[in-house]
Amino acid sequence: MLRKLALSVIACASIYAAEVDIYALDVKKEGAILKAESEVLVFSDLYMITANKAIYNEETKVIELFGDVNILRGKNERSHSEYAKIKLDSNEASFEEFFFANSDVEVWFKSKNSYLDNHYFDGKNSVVSSCNVEDPDWKIKFSEGRLNRENNFVHLYNARLYIKNIPVFYLPYLGFSIDTNRRSGLLVPRMSVNSSEGLFYEQPIYFVFDSNWDLEFTPQVRTNRGFGAYTTLRFLDSPHSMGEINFGAFRENSSYFRDENLENQTHMGIELKYSRNDLVRSLLSDEFQEGLWIDAIYLNDVDYLNLGRRDFRDMTSLVTSKINYYLADDSNYYGMYAKYYIDTSKTSNSDTLQEFPSFQYHRFLDTLFSEHLQYSFDASFHNYYRKIGTYSTQLNLELPLSYHTSFFDDYLQLTFTEYLYASFVNYSNNPEIDNEHLYRNSHELTLYTELSKPYENFYHTVFLELNYYLPGSTSGKITENYLDYEDKEEQTSFRIVQYFYNAQGQKKLKHRLGLNYYNDRDRLGSVDNILTYYFNENISLNNESRYSQIQGRFDKVLSQLEFSTQNLNWTFSHAYRNDIDGKYSFIGTRADYIYNYNYKIFSGIWFDTQRAHPNMWEVGYTYQRKCWNYSLMYRERIDPQLTSGGIKAKTQSGFYFVFNFYPLGGVKYDLSLDEAENKLANP
Secondary structure, three states: OOOOOOOOOOOEEEEOOOOHHHHHHHHEEEEEEEEEEEEEEEEOOOOEEEEEEEEEEOOEEEEEEEEEEEEEEOOOOEEEEEEEEEEEOEEEEEEEEEEEEEEEEEEEEEEEEEEEOEEEEEEEEEEEEEEOOOOOOOOEEEEEEEEEEEOOEEEEEEEEEEEEOOOEEEEEEEEEEEEOOOEEEEEEEEEEEOOOOEEEEOOOOEEEEEEEEEEEEEEEEEOOOOOEEEEEEEEEEEOOOEEEEEEEEEEOHHHHHOOOOOOOOEEEEEEEEEOOOOOOOOHHHHHHHHEEEEHHHHHOOHHHHOOOOOOOOOOOOEEEEEEEEEEEEOOOOEEEEEEEEOOOOOOOOOOOOOOEEEEEEEEEEEOOEEEEEEEEEEEEEEEOOOOOEEEEEEEEEEEEEEEEEEOOOOHHHHHHHEEEHHHHEEEEEEEEEEEEEEEEEEEEEEEEEEEEEOOEEEEEEEEEOOOOOEEEEEEOOOOOOOOOOOOOEEEEEEEEEEEEOOOOEEEEEEEEEEEEEEOOOOOEEEEEEEEEOOOOEEEEEEEEEEOOOOOOEEEEEEEEEEOOOOOOEEEEEEEEEEEOOEEEEEEEEEEEEEOOOOOOEEEEEEEEOOOOEEEEEEEEEEEEEOOOOEEEEEEEEEEEEEEEEEEEEEEEEEEEEEEEEOOOEEEEEEEEEEEEEEEOOOO
């Protein structure tokens, strides 16, 4: 604000052509030249400027500013200089000893000489950084540079990166974006060194062709193994859909191909992912919902996935392509599906059973005659096909009829359901049988209640359910085990879900128990129990277990203890499983400790108790500053991995170093100290 002195005259000159107001304690005008000194303040539609002195030419619309020049341009740009010359009609400006910042891009520039207009900012003998202005942690000095103000992309020439005042890197040219908009250019590379594959280097190249599609091309080289390239094309083809296409290939060196006994010397594949939520919905009423999802893949072996950027570690050999489509309103559901399988453990998939197409109609639960009587209906058709072996078509029909009522003033709820089921199968390429059918009905009775009660020191809620299932009469039989049906035996099941809260309303205990009893065999099937205890807001203990009475053992036990404070997060977990999918047992722990604002320390270990060795362990720390960070970590891991040469145990250990300068980006370096692959042995 201007100081108002009793004896001073405040002069005002309004230049309406340029829409500029100039205020000062001392203003003189000589012809077209207006001179203002002492606490100069300049206003326009775009600028607010303060300076020690200003000279304005009404004819050229040029204003010169001297001494402690501060400029606010628009809402976000601010600058400081010792001298500025601005063409107010074109917004071109030149500066000396210039400092420039924009709150949108969060970087600042300092330069000896600069030029600025609506499109560009040019600087010579300049510095750029996103750290504190005084003594920045990092900065880039350059002889010439340009900021494109429209796309916020920076071009620097003869760029030198300084950590504090120490030069550490030089590039004749450096370009980077200082906002979040997509830009074509090089992405962060990946590189590592290990004994089996040699030097690995992968350099993604990113291309932006339009606002609705882009492409990422990622060539890679593994000096002891081979070379390849992967490509990802992402697109938006409508306001209601999006998708991506991935394809690539990797060529093995002849020596590596022979030594590893691989099935294919070239690994290649193509993938399509696509989703859309409006194909015909816009032509129907607003109550309809619609969805299309395509997840399709074709490959010649699983190493196409292992060598890609996604770090594929799946142990199953069956790769699945899916196409799902549905259309639904409040009462009806229409579905169409397809599945295609590639078994990578086989040299030919002629005998692999495919499922396409499948159709489904479902009528959602609705009342019949009264609110107590309810029904739903489901019909599905499946077409199974393969070149070698039996295949078929199957039609399934299911009609549940339910009666619901309550007793004792709604304290006890009862539901009785009668299930009617029919399945029809026509076989092909089967010399022994042409068709089969199955008719059956079943009965289900459910009693349940939900209660809650406050006590002096806690609050309790409980849900209790008792269910009895009885198979009815059956006619016919389906012999092929790949067909879609479930043969359920007579059983009684019980379920309880309860919560305990303390007097302050905080949850203290969650418990869920479920068990099945097979009546014909007169024995328990399985007991499932989940228990979570919240000791306080920092400590919780969770256990999930399942005991199989038929097998006479626990086939699943998952336990976890978690401790969390403002600075420390620690978990200890145990996972055990022994079922038809296999057996495994792991113990793991992880800790993350925030030492202060800058340092975070982390460590973890996962121990395979069956093979009596750590599956993975790591330790490291992250150093965080406002404008940059880095992480240093040592890790060892043993991974079972499916390859085209069989299942192998891959052991890898090494140091990982990641650094990032905001908003330039960062680089991750993986220096593997040791790597070995062996055939996976059973425990």
